[in-house]
Amino acid sequence: MSPAPFRSRRAPYFADVPDEKWNDWRWQLSKRLNTVEDFEHVLTLTEDERKALSTQGLFRVDVTPYFVSLIDPDDPHDPIRKQIIPTDCEVLPFTGMMEDSLAEDRHSPVPGLVHRYPDRVLMLVTTQCASYCRYCTRSRIVGDPSATFSRSEFEAQIEYLRRTPQVRDVLLSGGDPLTLAPKLLEELIARLREIEHIEIIRLGTRVPVFMPQRVTDELCDMLQKYHPVWMNIHVNHPNEITAELAQAADKLTRAGIPLGNQSVLLAGVNDCVHIQRKLVQDLVRIRVRPYYLYQCDLVEGAGHFRTPVAKGIEIIEGLRGHTSGYAVPTYVVDAPGGGGKIPVMPNYQISASDHKIVLRNYEGYISTYEEPLTYEPHDPKTCPYCRTRRMEPGQEGVSGLLDGVDMFIKPEGFDQLHNRGGGAHRLRDNADKWKPLGIGSGNED
Ligand SMILES: *Cc1c(COP(=O)(O)O)cnc(C)c1O
Numbered sequence: 001m002s003p004a005p006f007r008s009r010r011a012p013y014f015a016d017v018p019d020e021k022w023n024d025w026r027w028q029l030s031k032r033l034n035t036v037e038d039f040e041h042v043l044t045l046t047e048d049e050r051k052a053l054s055t056q057g058l059f060r061v062d063v064t065p066y067f068v069s070l071i072d073p074d075d076p077h078d079p080i081r082k083q084i085i086p087t088d089c090e091v092l093p094f095t096g097m098m099e100d101s102l103a104e105d106r107h108s109p110v111p112g113l114v115h116r117y118p119d120r121v122l123m124l125v126t127t128q129c130a131s132y133c134r135y136c137t138r139s140r141i142v143g144d145p146s147a148t149f150s151r152s153e154f155e156a157q158i159e160y161l162r163r164t165p166q167v168r169d170v171l172l173s174g175g176d177p178l179t180l181a182p183k184l185l186e187e188l189i190a191r192l193r194e195i196e197h198i199e200i201i202r203l204g205t206r207v208p209v210f211m212p213q214r215v216t217d218e219l220c221d222m223l224q225k226y227h228p229v230w231m232n233i234h235v236n237h238p239n240e241i242t243a244e245l246a247q248a249a250d251k252l253t254r255a256g257i258p259l260g261n262q263s264v265l266l267a268g269v270n271d272c273v274h275i276q277r278k279l280v281q282d283l284v285r286i287r288v289r290p291y292y293l294y295q296c297d298l299v300e301g302a303g304h305f306r307t308p309v310a311k312g313i314e315i316i317e318g319l320r321g322h323t324s325g326y327a328v329p330t331y332v333v334d335a336p337g338g339g340g341k342i343p344v345m346p347n348y349q350i351s352a353s354d355h356k357i358v359l360r361n362y363e364g365y366i367s368t369y370e371e372p373l374t375y376e377p378h379d380p381k382t383c384p385y386c387r388t389r390r391m392e393p394g395q396e397g398v399s400g401l402l403d404g405v406d407m408f409i410k411p412e413g414f415d416q417l418h419n420r421g422g423g424a425h426r427l428r429d430n431a432d433k434w435k436p437l438g439i440g441s442g443n444e445d
Helices: 025-030 036-040 047-053 079-084 151-162 182-193 217-226 243-254 273-285 309-319 384-388 397-403
Strands: 113-117 120-124 169-173 200-204 229-233 259-265 288-295 330-335 340-343 349-353 356-360 366-370
Touching: 036 047, 113 151, 151 182, 169 182, 182 200, 182 217, 217 229, 217 243, 243 259, 259 309, 273 288, 273 309, 288 309, 309 330
Parallel strands: 120 169, 169 200, 200 229, 229 259, 259 288, 288 330
Antiparallel strands: 113 120, 330 340, 349 356, 356 366
């Protein structure tokens, strides 16, 4: 006996739509719901929702008929409803709120390209999505119909990638790359594939979740011409895992595309260990590997979705060891100001001595691991990988403290601030010989 199959749902209002239309992604896109009148065909709106939907200047609303059908129409707290139907909470400001909380604009060498990490870039190829998440981290640019794909910006992005050989991984996102016209999407991927140093291409997309009909055989045939291609989808709640999504995931994995999931920890949607456990277990059933669980960003309009970081730690505590290791995502806080993704997790190391560490497991069992008394350290001089490594100066980080010649990392202005004595009473004179990390990291050979 196999496990119970995933369900398929269609709101009664769409019952008479012929299957060939319902299963056509172009129909799904063209029949998206966005007004009070549209939604009242399928849901009983609350006063809050009605007010928000009539407010000018709110972040764009659009929902596919397929996705709106997954909502329980009579439940004002439905977890899918909260992700896509606005409420008047969106206008509330909060402490720490920012427009571009990840400082992506500052990390853009050319418009639409975010080069934050040494070897990979984020490429924003469209501002359009199949439906709009109310907590969107890029609501400053996403949804704007006037800001569509620009050929000249694309050429500038390709040109930057050509002359930046350290980039080996390009992540197509937006907006949602799978909303691009099929020909344009292929052209874009083909152009990236022509660049020799680009090893992997990734797609970040919620289209398989909002509109699984888009995952056609033609799409899969096209993508597999450009391998290695990886894909991350975005599922937040077990109710989003349907027969249609399962089929889309099956097609993509059969085409050789490894699937990951990135979800966002959202108050009132999935801020519960038991919901998360069911979510990640259902994801691995459809061969999607949970990749990241994000702390909700400090973005305008998303204040009511935020949880304490402790909630994420509690969720990881409830997953690791309790269920398949494959099903456990990495919980990350995308650091405001552009610090990037920072993993946060429960502590498993309790103590340590010279040759012993003390660890606890998920059950609270406390154990020790005896470390070797002698260890012949790895010799970088004879290791071909050590000799050929290349690292962009300044990005060695804490890892550079471990294997380089640097002894510390210090904030800018540190020396001036701590030079209050002016040097007159300096006890030791070697302070200035220590260089900030990135200047002398020991790997210049
Ligand atoms: C998330 C992200 C990436 C990819 O990060 P991974 O940890 O490799 O998945 C790349 N660039 C930017 C700007 C990102 O935000």
